[in-house]
Amino acid sequence: MRILNIHEVNDVRLDPKDAPVAGDKDVVIKVKACGICGSDLSYIKYGGIMRKPGGVTPIGHEAAGEVLSVGKDVEGITVGQRVAINPMNTSTNIGSGGPEGAFTEQVLVGDARLGDNLIPLADDVPYEIGAMTEPLAVALHGVNRGQVKAGDKVAVFGCGPIGLGMIIWLVDRGANVVALDLAPERLERAKALGAHHVINPGTEDVRAKLIEYHGTGRVLNRDAVGTDVYLDAAGAPTLLNDIVSNMAKFQSRMVITAAHMKPVEINLGKMLTTEMTITTAVGYPDEFAEVVANLGRLQDKIATLISHRLPLGEVIEGLKIAATPQSAKVMIECDA
Missing domain, CATH: 3.40.50.720 (NAD(P)-binding Rossmann-like Domain)
Incomplete structure (x- = not known):
């Protein structure tokens, strides 16, 4: 596996990592798509968020993917299910200072709850459109x-x-x-x-x-x-x-x-x-599920917001593109 980590100010690297293992209340998601956010660029500029000395800040929080494994105490979530991740409701604050980031092939969602931090995606909604849920909710x-x-x-x-x-x-x-x-x-x-x-x-x-x-x-x-x-x-x-x-x-x-x-x-x-x-206005205390419910109806318009698509191996280049005024949403295809 690989994961995008901030090490210091303006020092971001795609590092190796072990595949995550779901605990009893957790789910592992195979990340299909993750968008680059302006917050990611700010975190890099300031050397991470809540980063301990010598530590790293994993980033990436606009993600959608497929359920790979489910802990025994998780209810209503099944392997193969298509979901958008609500990072604000995850116990590890995915991509914003916790131990998990979504610029990776697989991400652990701790204390997984269907309809809360994992929202089901309709079969006709592409993963990259599902990954747009987070910025659209903002x-x-x-x-x-x-x-x-x-x-x-x-x-x-x-x-x-x-x-x-x-x-x-x-x-x-x-x-x-x-x-x-x-x-x-x-x-x-x-x-x-x-x-x-x-x-x-x-x-x-x-x-x-x-x-x-x-x-x-x-x-x-x-x-x-x-x-x-x-x-x-x-x-x-x-x-x-x-x-x-x-x-x-x-x-x-x-x-x-x-x-x-x-x-x-x-x-x-x-x-x-x-x-x-x-x-x-900060975040999306009540809007995430509403956005997912409208993705199918609005997906043609939403798709026009994606200006660039790159594989995970080119995410560093994607960060550079996202900082230019010519870009809109830069989408990273994590399983390409």
């Missing part, structure tokens, strides 16, 4: 936190995999979507997924274009942008204050899904007059 949670309903005017900042996933759910929900990104390739993907308009903040006046597409709103005695909901999947340091100070209308909403690694400035005086709601 995206759906952000949309849910924004309380988006049909007809809402929504601006999505950042068209990486999470932002593009948000666009899928927003269009499906009947929202009026404007997508913003600096990369023309990502804006093209956003349009293909159904975004009504796109804006490149590097070359266009964001406030003026949003007014053109979403109309105007009011805040006391001044004009504002007519956007109802702003979704931050970009993490630009000035974005929050730009929206609060120059765009937000009365009682508009903003959800921050991007990871901001440094404090950001915000004009609370301007925010006071808007009565704007600002919140965050």
